[in-house]
Amino acid sequence: MNKPKSKWIRIENTHEAIIDEETFKKVQIAMKERTKAIKTTGIIHNFSGKVFCKECGRYMRKKNSSKHEYLVCSNNRDGYDDCENKASIRYDELERIVLDAINKKIKAYYDEEILEQEKSKNNQNRFTSKIKSLEHQKKEILKKKEKTNNYLKSLYEDKVNGIINNEQFKELINNYNTEEARYNNRIKAIDEEINYYKAKKETLETNKMLFSKYEQLESLNRIIIEEFIDKIYISKINTETNTRNIQIK
Ligand SMILES: [Zn+2]
Known part of the structure; x- marks a missing residue:
C-alpha cells in the first residue's frame, strides 16, 4: 500500500x-x-x-x-x-618507496605471527591437556560427593534404627555438611579454571585466523x-x- x-x-x-x-x-x-x-x-x-x-x-x-x-x-x-x-618527485618512484615501506611493516608482523603460531601450537596442546586433567579431577570429586551422599542416607537409617543417638547424629551431620561444602567449593574453583583455559584456547584460535590474511603486496x-x-x-x-x-x- x-x-x-x-x-x-x-x-x-x-x-x-x-x-x-x-x-x-x-x-x-x-x-x-x-x-x-x-x-x-x-x-x-x-x-x-x-x-x-x-x-x-x-x-x-x-x-x-x-x-x-x-x-x-x-x-x-x-x-x-x-x-x-x-623539486618534483616521480610518481612511480614514490609508489615504489611506499609499497616497500608497507611490505616491510607487513613482513615484520608476519614473521612475528609465524613465531607466535609455533608457540601457540604448543600452548594449545598445553591448554587441552590442562582442561582434560581438570575435568578428570572434577569427576573424582563428584564421585566422592556421591559417596558421602550415600553415607548421609545410612546415617539416617542408623538414627532411625537407634544405632546412634541424637548427639552423635548431630555431630556426624555437621561433619557431613563441612565435607559437602568443601567439595562444592573445589568443584566451583575447577569450573572457573576450566573456563579460563577454554577462553585462552579460543583467543589463540581467533588470532591465528586474523593474521593469516597478511601477505606480501604486489602493487x-x-x-x-x-x-x-x-x-x-x-x-x-x-x-x-x-x-x-x-x-x-
Ligand atoms: Zn611546499
Missing part, C-alpha cells in the same frame, strides 16, 4: 548488514576525499589527498610530462613561487593506501647530500 512519506515508520538495524558499519564509514570518507580531489585538482589518483609538502604544508599536486608523472608542491605554481621545496591501489596510510610528507632536497626525506604516516 502506498503511503505518504509523513506516515512512514523507519526502524533501523532490522536486517543484517551487507558490510559492517566501520567499513561503511571508511568507504564514505574515502568517497568524500575522492570527490574533493576531483574538485580541487581535476585528477583522482592513488595518492590523492595524501601527499603534502613538508616545508609549507600544502598538498603535492600531480604534474605530467610526456614521459613521466610527478608530484610537486602546489605552492610552486606560476606566480606563487613561495615554497623552497621546488598499490587506492584501497590499500586508504587502509595503511594517513599522510605522506615530502621534504625539499638537501643540496649537500642530494637526498630528501619522505615521511610516511
Whole structure:
C-alpha cells in the first residue's frame, strides 16, 4: 500500500548488514576525499589527498610530462613561487618507496605471527591437556560427593534404627555438611579454571585466523593506501647530500 512519506515508520538495524558499519564509514570518507580531489585538482589518483609538502604544508599536486608523472608542491605554481621545496618527485618512484615501506611493516608482523603460531601450537596442546586433567579431577570429586551422599542416607537409617543417638547424629551431620561444602567449593574453583583455559584456547584460535590474511603486496591501489596510510610528507632536497626525506604516516 502506498503511503505518504509523513506516515512512514523507519526502524533501523532490522536486517543484517551487507558490510559492517566501520567499513561503511571508511568507504564514505574515502568517497568524500575522492570527490574533493576531483574538485580541487581535476585528477583522482592513488595518492590523492595524501601527499603534502613538508616545508609549507600544502598538498603535492600531480604534474605530467610526456614521459613521466610527478608530484610537486602546489605552492610552486606560476606566480606563487613561495615554497623552497621546488623539486618534483616521480610518481612511480614514490609508489615504489611506499609499497616497500608497507611490505616491510607487513613482513615484520608476519614473521612475528609465524613465531607466535609455533608457540601457540604448543600452548594449545598445553591448554587441552590442562582442561582434560581438570575435568578428570572434577569427576573424582563428584564421585566422592556421591559417596558421602550415600553415607548421609545410612546415617539416617542408623538414627532411625537407634544405632546412634541424637548427639552423635548431630555431630556426624555437621561433619557431613563441612565435607559437602568443601567439595562444592573445589568443584566451583575447577569450573572457573576450566573456563579460563577454554577462553585462552579460543583467543589463540581467533588470532591465528586474523593474521593469516597478511601477505606480501604486489602493487598499490587506492584501497590499500586508504587502509595503511594517513599522510605522506615530502621534504625539499638537501643540496649537500642530494637526498630528501619522505615521511610516511
Ligand atoms: Zn611546499
